[in-house]
Amino acid sequence: MPHFLRYLLRRIGLAVITLAGVAVFVFLLTHILPSNPAALRAGPLADAELIHKYEREMGLDQPIYVQFGRYAQELLSGNLGESWKTGQPVLQELGERLPATIELAATAFLIALVVGVTLGVLAAVYAGSWIDQGVRLYATLGAAQALFWLALLMVHVFYYTLDWAPAPLDRLTIGVAEPPLVTGLFTVDSLLARQFSTFLDAVNHLWLPAVVLAFVVSAPVVKMTRGSMLDTLNADFVRTAKAIGVPQRSVVVRDALRNAFIPILTMVGIVFGYLIAGNVVVEKVFSWAGIGQYAWNALTINDFNAVQGFVLLIAVIYVGLNLVIDLAYGFLDPRIRLG
Amino acid sequence: MDVPLAPRVAGRSARTRSFGYRSLKAVGRWRLLSFGVLLILSYVVVAAIGPELAPYEPNATHPQATLHEPTPEFRFGTDKFGRDIFSRVLYATRLDLSIAFSVAVSAFLVGAVVGALSGYFGGIVDDVVMRLVDVLLAFPAFILAMALTGILGDTIPNVILAISVAYVPYFIRLTRGEMLRVRTLQYADAAVGVGNPRWRVVLVHLLPNSLTPAFIQVTLVLGWAILDAAGLAFLGLGITPPTAEWGVMVAEGAQRIITGEWWTWLFPGLAIVIIAFAFSIVGDGLRDLLAREER
Numbered sequence: 352m353p354h355f356l357r358y359l360l361r362r363i364g365l366a367v368i369t370l371a372g373v374a375v376f377v378f379l380l381t382h383i384l385p386s387n388p389a390a391l392r393a394g395p396l397a398d399a400e401l402i403h404k405y406e407r408e409m410g411l412d413q414p415i416y417v418q419f420g421r422y423a424q425e426l427l428s429g430n431l432g433e434s435w436k437t438g439q440p441v442l443q444e445l446g447e448r449l450p451a452t453i454e455l456a457a458t459a460f461l462i463a464l465v466v467g468v469t470l471g472v473l474a475a476v477y478a479g480s481w482i483d484q485g486v487r488l489y490a491t492l493g494a495a496q497a498l499f500w501l502a503l504l505m506v507h508v509f510y511y512t513l514d515w516a517p518a519p520l521d522r523l524t525i526g527v528a529e530p531p532l533v534t535g536l537f538t539v540d541s542l543l544a545r546q547f548s549t550f551l552d553a554v555n556h557l558w559l560p561a562v563v564l565a566f567v568v569s570a571p572v573v574k575m576t577r578g579s580m581l582d583t584l585n586a587d588f589v590r591t592a593k594a595i596g597v598p599q600r601s602v603v604v605r606d607a608l609r610n611a612f613i614p615i616l617t618m619v620g621i622v623f624g625y626l627i628a629g630n631v632v633v634e635k636v637f638s639w640a641g642i643g644q645y646a647w648n649a650l651t652i653n654d655f656n657a658v659q660g661f662v663l664l665i666a667v668i669y670v671g672l673n674l675v676i677d678l679a680y681g682f683l684d685p686r687i688r689l690g
Numbered sequence: 691m692d693v694p695l696a697p698r699v700a701g702r703s704a705r706t707r708s709f710g711y712r713s714l715k716a717v718g719r720w721r722l723l724s725f726g727v728l729l730i731l732s733y734v735v736v737a738a739i740g741p742e743l744a745p746y747e748p749n750a751t752h753p754q755a756t757l758h759e760p761t762p763e764f765r766f767g768t769d770k771f772g773r774d775i776f777s778r779v780l781y782a783t784r785l786d787l788s789i790a791f792s793v794a795v796s797a798f799l800v801g802a803v804v805g806a807l808s809g810y811f812g813g814i815v816d817d818v819v820m821r822l823v824d825v826l827l828a829f830p831a832f833i834l835a836m837a838l839t840g841i842l843g844d845t846i847p848n849v850i851l852a853i854s855v856a857y858v859p860y861f862i863r864l865t866r867g868e869m870l871r872v873r874t875l876q877y878a879d880a881a882v883g884v885g886n887p888r889w890r891v892v893l894v895h896l897l898p899n900s901l902t903p904a905f906i907q908v909t910l911v912l913g914w915a916i917l918d919a920a921g922l923a924f925l926g927l928g929i930t931p932p933t934a935e936w937g938v939m940v941a942e943g944a945q946r947i948i949t950g951e952w953w954t955w956l957f958p959g960l961a962i963v964i965i966a967f968a969f970s971i972v973g974d975g976l977r978d979l980l981a982r983e984e985r
Binding site for chain 1 (some may be wrong): 913
């Protein structure tokens with residue numbers, strides 16, 4: 352156990368250092384770079400007086416180390432500052448929009464996991480066949496996809512041509528009331544409130560953006576599952592299972608897939624990267640009111656506090672997730688923590 | 691359903707496969723790789739002579755033919771200003787490829803040198819570099835590029851800088867990993883022994899032998915950089931209208947999604963998807979090829 356404890360502490364220590372580095376990096380981005388946030392906020396037509404007023408308001412007239420001290424203090428007390436646009440705390444605004452993003456991203460992730468693992472296993476079991484070729488083509492197309500374009504294509508097909516999906520405008524049809532707030536996920540909340548027509552409307556708006564996002568996200572899942580499954584299917588214990596007469600399908604599903612899952616675990620971090628990056632674009636195309644659209648709005652109007660808050664939130668989730676994966680991996684595979 | 695237990699290729703070891711079968715597989719792989727290379731070369735040709743091939747100037751408007759469907763006169767149709775989309779797609783090739791090459795080359799150069807020095811010297815330098823890499827990798831690449839472009843301002847050099855910064859850590863890691871391997875080889879000691887300064891041993895003797903993984907990565911980054919630059923432009927960041935650029939054009943076409951003028955966004959998007967696909971299969975193909983040679 353001391354070994355594992357040492358591994359644990361080392362990983363956590365590295366994660367903390369990384370997050371501290373991220374905080375400094377983000378500060379440098381928004382404070383040292385040549386652009387003047389106050390001038391950007393005031394707009395191109397502003398006079399010097401307004402810019403000075405904003406500079407004082409935002410503390411930009413202070414020496415840089417004073418600014419950093421204030422920034423670090425605020426961060427440590429969990430304060431991401433206020434949006435210059437709305438005057439609301441950034442953390443609160445992000446919190447209000449997070450459920451929309453979670454609903455979309457989680458749905459996409461589940462679809463991607465089911466489709467990706469199924470295709471990956473099929474490709475490995477029938478390696479070299481046309482099934483394998485097809486799956487690999489699917490993964491290559493998914494990994495090198497212009498998501499914004501694919502989203503438009505899908506909207507054109509399923510909304511404009513077939514009329515199977517509603518117009519890509521937010522999470523509910525205009526006029527349909529939001530369900531009473533519990534989780535913020537409209538599908539869950541509407542079910543909890545027994546508003547079935549609202550539930551159907553929410554699902555109707557959700558499925559297309561989720562499928563589009565899932566296609567891109569499933570690509571790394573397919574690749575990892577296929578690779579991991581191929582290795583496991585070649586392992587001695589699978590040959591033994593086969594030799595002692597375990598039914599074929601049972602070997603694939605129960606013995607091989609279960610062992611293949613350990614390497615697949617590491618992929619969750621990569622998948623999260625795809626999810627978040629894709630999410631911004633998909634939210635834009637479908638006018639989905641999540642944190643991706645919030646960040647996009649903030650970037651286009653130079654609302655740096657909001658941008659900073661978004662970027663920090665993503666980094667914290669990303670680093671935290673990778674830490675959990677590392678620890679789980681070390682826990683499952685002793686060679687890693689002892690190495 | 692008959693579920694074969696062992697995978698058809700890797701399951702039976704390669705030895706039991708006939709030479710003919712293996713050659714066939716190799717040809718298949720070569721064919722895909724060559725197909726990708728051919729696609730890339732044709733894009734390079736279009737980048738070079740596209741403006742000669744284009745029937746119209748990229749920003750020339752035809753007020754009598756706005757949002758015109760594809761016809762022999764306007765092969766990919768026209769946008770809301772009556773600009774010829776075919777000409778704009780051709781013109782954009784040079785810009786998009788230049789951005790991709792600038793990103794890949796600068797990220798490669800910086801990443802390879804920093805990674806090599808870090809891997810060879812180790813110690814405190816290596817620690818600092820690796821922590822910096824951790825910080826950059828704490829963001830998904832596109833998110834980092836997006837924030838950097840938004841903060842730096844909407845110019846093409848800023849887009850190149852932003853995307854390069856997002857990919858530098860990958861090159862640092864790959865080159866550093868290789869350097870850790872080659873620095874223990876005997877010829878490294880020999881090079882030091884005959885009196886070469888250490889920096890020279892790293893950059894002249896060891897670095898060229900540590901570049902294979904980074905070299906493969908260049909091909910992949912070329913594709914990703916095009917997707918990222920176009921994706922940023924689609925979000926209204928970096929490259930802005932009226933520049934003829936694929937992402938900008940898709941963004942302008944996206945405004946027509948409700949009214950159904952599909953040609954405004956379909957063709958520039960196809961231009962992106964095809965070249966990204968080509969870089970991807972070439973990158974994957976090279977990785978397979980070089981990985982096998984090393985075995």
